[in-house]
Amino acid sequence: xxxxxxxxxxxxxxxxxxxxxxxxxxxxxxxxxxxxxxxxxxxxxxxxxxxxxxxxxxxxxxxxxxxxxxxxxxxxxxxxxxxxxxxxxxxxxxxxxxxxxxxxxxxxxxxxxxxxxxxxxxxxxxxxxxxxxxxxxxxxxxxxxxxxxxxxxxxxxxxxxxxxxxxxxxxxxxxxxxxxxxxxxxxxxxxxxxxxxxxxxxxxxxxxxxxxxxxxxxxxxxxxxxxxxxxxxxxxxxxxxxxxxxxxxxxxxxxxxxxxxxxxxxxxxxxxxxxxxxxxxxxxxxxxxxxxxxxxxxxxxxxxxxxxxxxxxxxxxxxxxxxxxxxxxxxxxxxxxxxxxxxxxxxxxxxxxxxxxxxxxxxxxxxxxxxxxxxxxxxxxxxxxxxxxxxx
Numbered sequence: 224x225x226x227x228x229x230x231x232x233x234x235x236x237x238x239x240x241x242x243x244x245x246x247x248x249x250x251x252x253x254x255x256x257x258x259x260x261x262x263x264x265x266x267x268x269x270x271x272x273x274x275x276x277x278x279x280x281x282x283x284x285x286x287x288x289x290x291x292x293x294x295x296x297x298x299x300x301x302x303x304x305x306x307x308x309x310x311x312x313x314x315x316x317x318x319x320x321x322x323x324x325x326x327x328x329x330x331x332x333x334x335x336x337x338x339x340x341x342x343x344x345x346x347x348x349x350x351x352x353x354x355x356x357x358x359x360x361x362x363x364x365x366x367x368x369x370x371x372x373x374x375x376x377x378x379x380x381x382x383x384x385x386x387x388x389x390x391x392x393x394x395x396x397x398x399x400x401x402x403x404x405x406x407x408x409x410x411x412x413x414x415x416x417x418x419x420x421x422x423x424x425x426x427x428x429x430x431x432x433x434x435x436x437x438x439x440x441x442x443x444x445x446x447x448x449x450x451x452x453x454x455x456x457x458x459x460x461x462x463x464x465x466x467x468x469x470x471x472x473x474x475x476x477x478x479x480x481x482x483x484x485x486x487x488x489x490x491x492x493x494x495x496x497x498x499x500x501x502x503x504x505x506x507x508x509x510x511x512x513x514x515x516x517x518x519x520x521x522x523x524x525x526x527x528x529x530x531x532x533x534x535x536x537x538x539x540x541x542x543x544x545x546x547x548x549x550x551x552x553x554x555x556x557x558x559x560x561x562x563x564x565x566x567x568x569x570x571x572x573x574x575x576x577x578x579x580x581x582x583x584x585x586x587x588x589x590x591x592x593x594x595x596x597x598x599x600x601x602x603x604x605x606x607x608x609x610x611x612x613x614x615x
């Protein structure tokens with residue numbers, strides 16, 4: 224399964240757990256798993272709340288006040304002695320170790336000497352273990368997220384007063400993109416930040432999931448906006464990525480040079496390239512020339528456009544795209560080896576087609592029409608996929 228986080232109000236441990244409960248994680252099952260920690264003096268509950276018109280699940284942990292701070296070794300010992308499943312235990316240990324490394328770096332002390340303070344409190348231990356239990360329960364294999372938002376201003380905690388985000392969160396997030404909104408409140412907690420660091424493979428405001436189940440968790444604060452986090456879960460996940468669109472209009476380039484420019488751009492790494500007729504200034508008929516590329520290839524393709532197209536300027540836009548996971552394989556046929564490109568959504572193949580140049584080569588070699596060879600190869604490859612159970 225694949226999880227996508229849609230964040231409009233940051234991320235915290237209780238918001239994540241509330242979202243998992245909204246997706247269908249049974250509270251009584253979670254209770255049973257948490258009891259395997261052999262911690263005393265805590266209770267969990269959930270309730271449906273309204274956050275400025277948005278229905279959400281609020282996860283609450285009630286516990287007895289404790290007056291000692293735990294070290295990382297104390298928490299790992301609790302997990303080690305627990306009867307949690309090996310997978311849930313491994314996920315929880317990984318999250319706490321990541322938190323420990325961040326605190327160690329921020330305070331410049333060995334990881335063994337880090338006092339976890341708020342992070343070592345019972346409610347945070349419950350939050351992190353609940354997240355680990357949920358990840359195993361839903362069999363989550365990958366995670367994506369929208370751009371994460373954070374508030375502005377200062378916050379007071381056990382080490383004093385500091386700017387948002389707090390030092391441990393800054394350390395954990397690294398270069399993860401943050402959108403700052405004008406709310407004087409901490410929106411990203413260390414528990415939320417460590418989840419992003421450890422599990423999120425890419426950040427895109429375009430959800431890659433098709434027909435997802437949704438669960439909404441919320442924080443305890445009442446803010447000027449809905450203080451919620453939406454979790455989307457699906458077995459169907461596209462690949463989401465940001466690419467660059469380069470665009471320019473030309474009205475004095477011959478068709479031959481236009482085709483040559485596009486071909487050169489494709490050879491240099493453009494993902495796609497095309498030209499469309501446009502009616503431009505001064506009544507001129509021209510062409511709109513468009514290239515799609517990755518960020519790393521932008522400058523090279525800009526150079527090609529400015530040198531080859533006759534344009535004095537290029538419009539540059541960042542665009543998002545969703546795509547199938549494509550694979551190239553050699554297919555042995557009676558007409559020779561044909562390179563096949565297949566597009567997968569998860570384990571299901573939704574599209575397949577042969578490489579046209581291989582079809583033309585086979586046609587020249589055998590004297591058969593290319594259209595006949597292509598149809599036969601498509602059918603044979605489809606039958607192979609059907610036999611393997613990959614075809615949708």
